[in-house]
Amino acid sequence: MKEFFKYYVPYYKNYKLKIFFALIGIILVSGGSAGLAYIVKPLLDEVFIAKDQEMLYLVPIFLILAQTAQGFGKYIQVYYTSYIGQDIIRIVRDKLLAHILTLDIEFFQKKHGGELISRITNDINRIQTAVSNLIADFIRESLTVFALIFVVIYQSAELAFYGLVVLPLAIYPLAILAKKMKKLSFRSQESASDITSHLSEVFNNVEIIKANSTEKTELSKFETHNKNFFRINIKAVKTSELTSPIMEFLGAIAAAIVILYGGTQVISGELTAGAFMSFIAALFMLYTPLKRISSVYNKLQDAIAAHERILTVYDINPTILSGKEKMPTDIEKIKFENVELKYENFTALKNINLEASKGEKFALVGDSGGGKSSLINLLIRFYDISSGKILFDKKEIKNINIQDLRKQISIVTQRVYIFNDSIASNVSYGHKLDEEKVIKALKQAHAYDFVKQLPEGINTQLDEFGTNLSGGQRQRIAIARALYKNPQILILDEATSALDNESESIISEVIDEVSKNRFVFVIAHRLSTIKNADKIAVFKKGEIVCIDKEENLLNNCKEYQRLYNLANI
Numbered sequence: 001m002k003e004f005f006k007y008y009v010p011y012y013k014n015y016k017l018k019i020f021f022a023l024i025g026i027i028l029v030s031g032g033s034a035g036l037a038y039i040v041k042p043l044l045d046e047v048f049i050a051k052d053q054e055m056l057y058l059v060p061i062f063l064i065l066a067q068t069a070q071g072f073g074k075y076i077q078v079y080y081t082s083y084i085g086q087d088i089i090r091i092v093r094d095k096l097l098a099h100i101l102t103l104d105i106e107f108f109q110k111k112h113g114g115e116l117i118s119r120i121t122n123d124i125n126r127i128q129t130a131v132s133n134l135i136a137d138f139i140r141e142s143l144t145v146f147a148l149i150f151v152v153i154y155q156s157a158e159l160a161f162y163g164l165v166v167l168p169l170a171i172y173p174l175a176i177l178a179k180k181m182k183k184l185s186f187r188s189q190e191s192a193s194d195i196t197s198h199l200s201e202v203f204n205n206v207e208i209i210k211a212n213s214t215e216k217t218e219l220s221k222f223e224t225h226n227k228n229f230f231r232i233n234i235k236a237v238k239t240s241e242l243t244s245p246i247m248e249f250l251g252a253i254a255a256a257i258v259i260l261y262g263g264t265q266v267i268s269g270e271l272t273a274g275a276f277m278s279f280i281a282a283l284f285m286l287y288t289p290l291k292r293i294s295s296v297y298n299k300l301q302d303a304i305a306a307h308e309r310i311l312t313v314y315d316i317n318p319t320i321l322s323g324k325e326k327m328p329t330d331i332e333k334i335k336f337e338n339v340e341l342k343y344e345n346f347t348a349l350k351n352i353n354l355e356a357s358k359g360e361k362f363a364l365v366g367d368s369g370g371g372k373s374s375l376i377n378l379l380i381r382f383y384d385i386s387s388g389k390i391l392f393d394k395k396e397i398k399n400i401n402i403q404d405l406r407k408q409i410s411i412v413t414q415r416v417y418i419f420n421d422s423i424a425s426n427v428s429y430g431h432k433l434d435e436e437k438v439i440k441a442l443k444q445a446h447a448y449d450f451v452k453q454l455p456e457g458i459n460t461q462l463d464e465f466g467t468n469l470s471g472g473q474r475q476r477i478a479i480a481r482a483l484y485k486n487p488q489i490l491i492l493d494e495a496t497s498a499l500d501n502e503s504e505s506i507i508s509e510v511i512d513e514v515s516k517n518r519f520v521f522v523i524a525h526r527l528s529t530i531k532n533a534d535k536i537a538v539f540k541k542g543e544i545v546c547i548d549k550e551e552n553l554l555n556n557c558k559e560y561q562r563l564y565n566l567a568n569i
């Protein structure tokens, strides 16, 4: 709990004036409550027993004032504390996503997207209640307790002892409940995350689900998660609400003792009826805030559990760190020297030596799993080499600023990423939109012909998966996006695989056109795409077995001959 407050308290510094207003609200609520308990005494003793006319008018006015102070005080407090809480949570949410986005690609490949969404939404929402309402509720109810205890002691110190002596007895059972609540909160958050993960999986794979008629299987998986979530939450309600009967029971015992003992004192004339009633009123009023404090404490366990889950994400740090040097603007050579790449314990690439020159088209071919994409992962620093060197002229890749490096690389993969925005924004993604440049890139990618026929041309809106375009059209938009950036290094990873033969040959021409003053790396299963390549690297089980032009490979490289024969069967 200490950790939790230590983490969030610094955020409150920006809200000094709002905290001041919230405190005024809190004081009004506590003062109003104590005032309401106190006026029972003059009402009984002065008005009813002593028949004081002046008091008859004063007591109702005091009642209105106390009640209004309590009502408005609560309004002011809830408004300002919610403001502060929601704003802090907004900042925490931004900060969490900013941290997550710094993490390595490997983290995203291992973590389920739905689980991360759950951290940023569900878990943070649970903290919000703590940061805004719970802390304020805690202060307000504690102040109310103090004010009422003051009234209780003021009316009769002796009776107060009997009324309050049971309170310490409540601590043990309440502490056990709070501990149980924290465990349940953890489980509930994990279960909520299972639900979001499963939902995101279902919506992302809806085509395959429908095509395989597995709606029922998916639904039954979801029902299991959902039932689990329900079970845990109901258990949490059972635990958390148990505080109420416990406090109620102890309160009743205290009240019974007070009535017995205090009643005797009133009968013997040691205590006035008014003081006794005021005491009883304060005592009863006291149990409500006490009950609330214990329930606030339980809810706080929920927030602490969520906070701890979030901290586990903060504990993960990126391992692929940016270098300090600028990316050279006019690279002549890219070299791989004895490069090795390991994914955990699996060696995906070894003994990789290659040299690419500007203006050269460099093709990577080989069996599936041979290591072609892994080599690209190294170039764009999605992964880091385990040993060896990658050099851009004389600069080592690890010393170059990572954003600078990625600005100079465009990558088109088989999976096309389309954003829910216009074609123009999709093409210029990440850069200033310049319509002329967009059209030029679309023309270069041989996409402008179909774009210009769309009702709104380059301003046509695309949906997230680009479903209003054909596979080949989407691919050409992606190629246009890659060209818009005018990168020094262009990577096409199976980029032509979705295209028909005609489009593929057009794209092959595009590659020829755009490769003149840059580095182009092409991965292709279809050997026809890369037949004009200046160099073809043939991959086998993580190693490059030959590098040469096609005609030489056909004469000298057995592995290439095998691939060539397979392709021409």
Ligand SMILES: Nc1ncnc2c1ncn2[C@@H]1O[C@H](COP(=O)(O)OP(=O)(O)OP(=O)(O)O)[C@@H](O)[C@H]1O
Binding pocket: 109, 343, 346, 348, 366, 367, 368, 369, 370, 371, 372, 373, 374, 375, 539
């Ligand atoms: N993130 C990863 N974690 C662990 N192993 C991986 C990872 N990515 C790839 N691999 C493994 O590394 C090997 C090389 O994979 P890679 O994707 O580089 O092959 P590829 O030649 O591009 O294959 P394909 O032509 O099928 O795309 C494979 O055995 C693959 O299972």
